[in-house]
Amino acid sequence: xxxxxxxxxxxxxxxxxxxxxxxxxxxxxxxxxxxxxxxxxxxxxxxxxxxxxxxxxxxxxxxxxxxxxxxxxxxxxxxxxxxxxxxxxxxxxxxxxxxxxxxxxxxxxxxxxxxxxxxxxxxxxxxxxxxxxxxxxxxxxxxxxxxxxxxxxxxxxxxxxxxxxxxxxxxxxxxxxxxxxxxxxxxxxxxxxxxxxxxxxxxxxxxxxxxxxxxxxxxxxxxxxxxxxxxxxxxxxxxxxxxxxxxxxxxxxxxxxxxxxxxxxxxxxxxxxxxxxxxxxxxxxxxxxxxxxxxxxxxxxxxxxxxxxxxxxxxxxxxxxxxxxxxxxxxxxxxxxxxxxxxxxxxxxxxxxxxxxxxxxxxxxxx
Amino acid sequence: xxxxxxxxxxxxxxxxxxxxxxxxxxxxxxxxxxxxxxxxxxxxxxxxxxxxxxxxxxxxxxxxxxxxxxxxxxxxxx
Numbered sequence: 001x002x003x004x005x006x007x008x009x010x011x012x013x014x015x016x017x018x019x020x021x022x023x024x025x026x027x028x029x030x031x032x033x034x035x036x037x038x039x040x041x042x043x044x045x046x047x048x049x050x051x052x053x054x055x056x057x058x059x060x061x062x063x064x065x066x067x068x069x070x071x072x073x074x075x076x077x078x079x080x081x082x083x084x085x086x087x088x089x090x091x092x093x094x095x096x097x098x099x100x101x102x103x104x105x106x107x108x109x110x111x112x113x114x115x116x117x118x119x120x121x122x123x124x125x126x127x128x129x130x131x132x133x134x135x136x137x138x139x140x141x142x143x144x145x146x147x148x149x150x151x152x153x154x155x156x157x158x159x160x161x162x163x164x165x166x167x168x169x170x171x172x173x174x175x176x177x178x179x180x181x182x183x184x185x186x187x188x189x190x191x192x193x194x195x196x197x198x199x200x201x202x203x204x205x206x207x208x209x210x211x212x213x214x215x216x217x218x219x220x221x222x223x224x225x226x227x228x229x230x231x232x233x234x235x236x237x238x239x240x241x242x243x244x245x246x247x248x249x250x251x252x253x254x255x256x257x258x259x260x261x262x263x264x265x266x267x268x269x270x271x272x273x274x275x276x277x278x279x280x281x282x283x284x285x286x287x288x289x290x291x292x293x294x295x296x297x298x299x300x301x302x303x304x305x306x307x308x309x310x311x312x313x314x315x316x317x318x319x320x321x322x323x324x325x326x327x328x329x330x331x332x333x334x335x336x337x338x339x340x341x342x343x344x345x346x347x348x349x350x351x352x353x354x355x356x357x358x359x360x361x362x363x364x365x366x367x
Numbered sequence: 368x369x370x371x372x373x374x375x376x377x378x379x380x381x382x383x384x385x386x387x388x389x390x391x392x393x394x395x396x397x398x399x400x401x402x403x404x405x406x407x408x409x410x411x412x413x414x415x416x417x418x419x420x421x422x423x424x425x426x427x428x429x430x431x432x433x434x435x436x437x438x439x440x441x442x443x444x445x
Contacts, residue, residue, distance in 0.1 A: 043445045131445040154442035156376045161442055176423065177441045181414035186377065189444040199445070225423075227375060227439070236373075238439065239422040316408040319401075347411055 002028045003057060009101055013055055021217045027055065031101075033214045036060035036123040038111060038139055040087040042189060042199030043129030043153045043206065045077040050207035052095040052102050056214070059095070060123055062107035063088040074196045111135060113260045116142040125210055127151045129203065131188045133180040134262040140165065140173035144250045145257060149213055149220075153206040156186075158195050160202035162226045163240070164209050170222035174246040182346060183267035198230050275345070277357045279365040282308075282332060291330045295363070296344045301336060305366050308334075315340050318347060330355045337362035368394060368430065372403075373437040381409040397426035399436060415440045 005013070005027055016022040016030075033056050037044050040063040051059055067075070067082040067090060075087075082090045086108040095104065107119060111130075116138060120126060126148050128139050136154070143150040149167040153160065165172045205226070212218045225238045253260060277285065285291060286308070295310040296318065313321045315335070325331065325348065333341040333348075338361045345356045359365075373386045391402050396417045404410045417424050418437040430436075 039445050041445055129445045131443060133441070133443055136443075153445065155444040156440075156442040159376050159442070177414075177416065181441055182412075185412065185414065186441060186443045194444055225439070236437070237421065238418045238437065241423065319404055319408075319411060343412060 003031045026215045031057040034058040034123045037127045039129035040091040043203040046203030060105040061088040064110040120146040134266040138262045145254045153202045158230045160228045162205045164220045164222045167222040171240045171242040175243040180266040276360045292326045334359045371435045376440045378438045396428045
């Protein structure tokens, strides 16, 4: 049931009521709408400010994090007096002053597979303003299972992405990026920086998408990824198709959703280390088993270990030397300190190689 | 075959430019990927998807002269 406007609300929203495409009917749709904003950070702040200002009736805010002084360069809801306080709670206090006609639900906690579906079911639209891949995949999957449209935004330094996923049979985040990148391979704002106004640009675009969906006007960014370049003031729109295979996979996980581990899925935490070997264990292994030992250091790197029959394939040349690597045998990958060898193993696994073992700590541990 | 290639985010940083014209042998996205990885070794450790003429595609997509290829990385930040 659409909620009617009071006289005070009609006055407050008079500039909306003047618009043909909004009017009293549209404003009532906004008042009736329930939108959940995940993350009250760089993207979440402008999203929340606009959704509150325009009179979205119910707004949920979920964020476990506290305000840090380094957030103030872009997270424009907060002041120096808020440092150390929970973002969701501070945001609610500030936003209530902006529009007392809006009802806020605050979740000062981490979004997890255990609470996601129970929270999402109370809302019509979910807005993603998170800063990590494990939460992004969790949000996507929970939206697919709960059948909620997802307004996506993500930023990197001077560039941003916006899209609307899972909207009326359109593509999902996994139709764009089926697998998360390796943990740590894509940095976030706190790692590499971000220009202060970028989350403002992208968050405002997200708020615009939310309004279009609620008001049923214009063309929501479903099936398209908008990429914005703040330095060039340019943008490009990429067409994305729905992958039924990806959607089916998510739906199949619905029955056991609470037990999904997104941090594990995104490699934030590791399972176990049975693909690691110490120098002592390697010494024993070569006595009993025929294995291939691959040294991914540069040719000039020392020490060379004569007792180990190693073949040298420097990391940067590995793609051109896949034919030298045995498909079946156990392969121990070696470098100076055991870091580059992990990258080589990642690459080889992506290219279908199995039975890969890392020499923990590298060749310098060989005695 | 002559192609226009565009790079975004970390990919543009790793390669040191946002776009270029390339002469490539082969006629599939997969072959372009191998070509680019040989030309820019850093790509091996980055994640990205391909778009051809502003449509997201998979590796078997056939290419034609003067197609515009874009390498799209995922962004984490919010």
